[in-house]
Amino acid sequence: MAAIAKVIVDVPTMQTDQPYDYLIPADLAAVVKPGMRVVVNFGKGKREVTGMVVDLAEEPEFAGEVKPIVSVIDLAPVLTPEMLALSSWLATSTFAFRITSIQTMLPAMMKANMEKLAIPVAHSEAVQAMFGQQPALNIADITDIVQLKQLMALEQAGEVETVYRVAKKGHAKHVIVIDSLVTEANHDEFLASVRKGATKQIALLDALLAFSNSQKRPTTTEVAAEFSRAQLNQAKAKGWLKLTEQEVYRNPYPEQFPATQPKTLTADQSQVVDQVVAAVSANRAETFLLEGVTGSGKTEVYLQTMAAALQAGKTALMLVPEIALTPQMVNRVKGRFGSQVAVLHSGLSDGEKYDEWRRIARHEVQVVVGARSAAFAPLDNIGVIIMDEEHETSYKQEDNPRYHARDVLAWRSRFHHAPLVLGSATPALESRARAQKGVYTLLNLPNRINQRPMPKVAIVDMRAIGAELQGDFSPALLQALQTRLDRHEQSVLLLNRRGFSSFVMCRDCGFVKKCPNCDISLTLHMDTHRLKCHYCGHEEAIPTTCPNCGSRQIRYYGTGTQKVETTLKTLLPEARILRMDVDTTKKKGAHAKLLKQFGQHEADILLGTQMIAKGLDFPDVTLVGVINADTALGLPDFRASEHTFQLLTQVSGRAGRADKPGEVIIQSFNPEHYAIQFAQHHDYEGFYQQEMFLRHQGDYPPYYYTVKATISHEDENEAAKAAFSLAKSLKSALGDDTIMLGPTPGSIARLKNRYYYQIVLKYKQPDHLVTVLNTLRDQVQTSSRQGFQISFDREPQSFI
Ligand SMILES: Nc1ncnc2c1ncn2[C@@H]1O[C@H](COP(=O)(O)OP(=O)(O)OP(=O)(O)O)[C@@H](O)[C@H]1O
Ligand SMILES: [Zn+2]
Ligand SMILES: [Zn+2]
Incomplete structure (x- = not known):
């Protein structure tokens, strides 16, 4: 039995990819598995943090005292072995931290809340007065400033300690189901016990008899208009019914979708489907680039390929750009596959996303259609992966981990030995070039449907x-x-x-209103009549006169x-x-x-x-x-x-x-x-x-791989100094075939009161560079306490 759990802890100020050793207490020995979230103490004192178990071991590697796991958050692993492996690859290939990668893969609702608690450590009168019988006080709940000050004084005196605890919250939604115990046989007996004028009770008895006869199990909410909870509880006490709590899913698409039948494929479509289905049957991780003009029927190709995977007892994953997740696309997929489909996109509430995610994890659906983050859907046994509009820039995440969904899908395609289909009328240059080199198999739909x-x-x-x-x-x-x-x-x-963008400019002096935190013009929002900064959220009223020269000639532009x-x-x-x-x-x-x-x-x-x-x-x-x-x-x-x-x-x-x-x-x-x-x-x-000719001339992708390094600090001089020293380290670590642009101030030099400098690298050998950058990142990160932040963006959308 394993005694040690290797845990990646979630400590924002001290990010590290190093798992820490924790002792598995005897009573949890059979429970703790990789992929489970746990609560552990980290550092000095009683600071509780959450962490992810990534591995088990017999013996600790750590020579010092090994602390025990405090508790488990999950009863079963929330990350499969595939997802654990994927998180490790994601962290390395995007220069992000493992914990950030893991958090990206889980629905937002599973992010644990931290509570800051005050607990008594002495038994003075003041402590008694403050706490009474309570074992702890939640500091966020204390609004009385006097009480807060007293608490601070007690902490100073060492009579009270503040600790961080993981707040457990119930995520699943529950309903209460009514099981009627009233039958034809006992109805009259129950009725006899009811006072004559009690019409409501008589009505409830009749309704319960009807539920029994039609074998209906309504929820308390469904009957709330007629019968109150108090009434139902009374009836329960009399033995008329049973109330059972039951978990339900929040369904973002409660409406029925008209069923659609597969269309008879055109000759062009058939050829494409046949090639992909051959790869599905052969369990071959082949990547296809489907170049099909607009209106050539790519969607029907996707649907029939997915149907073939399902036919073979497998599942299908389909990514579409956020904005294309219009009802049209959802209709088409739901219309073909019905309730076998889970949908994931940013339009859903956190609760809906969480429920769709669990339906997938529990193998209750066979098809997942979703936007970028659905690349991490915990789908098992994948038979085919589709990426529609593969050229879309929204597939690249602009925050850590800065991954491209296409790369994630390619990894999963290899893991599941399933083909990946990249479809577009206008493929990204990188993709089309890979097809040219034979890395991808090129498929064409050169004509619109029915010519x-x-x-x-x-x-x-x-x-x-x-x-x-x-x-x-x-x-x-x-x-x-x-x-x-x-x-x-x-x-x-x-x-x-x-x-x-739309902005406000003075016609007399040319003054443009900028964000006080970021060097960027504020955007005009006519609906709310306000100016907003799209970077930091700063907001202000539209000026009527120029703040610079006082002129009234201030006008809206754009x-x-x-x-x-x-x-x-x-x-x-x-x-x-x-x-x-x-x-x-x-x-x-x-x-x-x-x-x-x-x-x-x-x-x-x-x-x-x-x-x-x-x-x-x-x-x-x-x-x-x-x-x-x-x-x-x-x-x-x-x-x-x-x-x-x-x-x-x-x-x-x-x-x-x-x-x-x-x-x-x-x-x-x-x-x-x-x-x-x-x-x-x-x-x-x-x-x-x-375009390839021009990219070749300018040493641009896809002829070069690129990475953008950004370094920032609150002090402009510090940021610049760090950027130049980073450039020096990079120069000595990388070969002559790497081209370095910069360091230059970022296109928006100041953002949220931090100063940014950047370096763009163009290179041919990806493997070496990844190693160098990951080492550099760790070095800079250890100096993060001096206020530096560094990030590397692989294949950035732009160099500015
Ligand atoms: N085999 C077929 N027989 C008849 N109609 C078809 C067939 N395949 C697709 N269609 C219809 O042709 C139209 C265009 O197809 P679809 O929307 O899939 O094109 P697309 O290639 O995805 O285009 P875009 O890139 O512009 O989104 C749709 O209305 C679709 O229902
Ligand atoms: Zn701003
Ligand atoms: Zn002016």
């Missing part, structure tokens, strides 16, 4: 419009919108918000969706417009509701930001308009062209998906730019060739 044509794309040169411009609209786009109104067809209008909507209403008064942006989709379910309204033809125009660009499949949309194609092209970002091409191609793909042909109008100030030209001709391959 429907791709929409015709026209580019409007905005430089040539001049006085004919109305608001942000060219005559061509306005005319096309009018035509759709006349024909009762629908339009989708994209306002590209990437690369610019084209917002609201402004476009207002203009459009005056230009096309009869048009019914639905606006979809961060403001109109803030409320839970608002996104789904807007799309449903549009689907039911309650509007003619869907006007929105990037969130309308992908996945939508509405048959009556025959026009797509792009108000501003180029805003992102000006960004100092080597992926600017790629992102612009992807966005234009995706949004164009919303037009003409059914019998009516589609048309696309793109307004641009750079009509000859290659990203816009290739998008006009639906030419992904052409774009890929051209």
